């Protein structure tokens with residue numbers, strides 16, 4: 129995206145570690161008055177609960193409590209991952225971009241091979257076919273050759289692979305600093321200005 133005039137982003141949360149990155153990214157978009165279309169896989173729900181004690185259905189109150197009332201500038205719509213009839217499953221739907229954060233190796237494989245087994249995979253497929261921004265935030269270590277190949281396949285198809293690899297040169301002190309860094313990288317990849325981490329100084 130070149131500016132903030134297009135204001136609808138799909139976020140998919142799948143079952144890889146790093147639910148905090150997803151939550152910070154959703155909050156940052158809502159603070160900027162975006163409409164966020166949210167899809168959470170079954171294992172994404174489990175990770176939200178295990179890592180943050182948050183249920184996907186109660187995400188908005190959690191965001192308001194954690195990040196303040198500024199998140200109410202935006203709007204959040206939660207879709208069932210089974211609902212292949214949702215608007216974001218169609219290319220005619222005016223969604224400006226999509227982020228899968230965190231992106232499990234299973235969902236990565238589904239996107240790489242165009243499987244569209246659920247709404248998250250279908251919405252990602254739509255982004256690729258419509259040539260709209262798709263950002264994948266995979267987390268796994270170590271990685272198998274099929275997993276590495278799936279990342280290459282997605283990159284070749286036009287997705288940006290933005291691994292969950294927070295840096296330490298910013299001197300993070302809290303987990304929230306690491307989440308801010310990853311959310312900032314994601315916003316920058318969407319072409320959005322942010323101050324989630326300080327600009328690099330020589």
Ligand SMILES: Cc1cc2nc3c(=O)[nH]c(=O)nc-3n(C[C@H](O)[C@H](O)[C@H](O)COP(=O)(O)O)c2cc1C
Nearest residue numbers: 142143144145169170171172232233234235267268
């Ligand atoms: C606690 C927990 C942590 C997991 N962490 C990861 C992970 O970091 N990366 C990954 O690719 N899969 C991870 N998995 C496995 C995926 O959740 C699993 O493959 C699941 O089928 C993914 O489905 P989904 O892509 O529909 O969410 C984890 C599972 C659990 C229960």
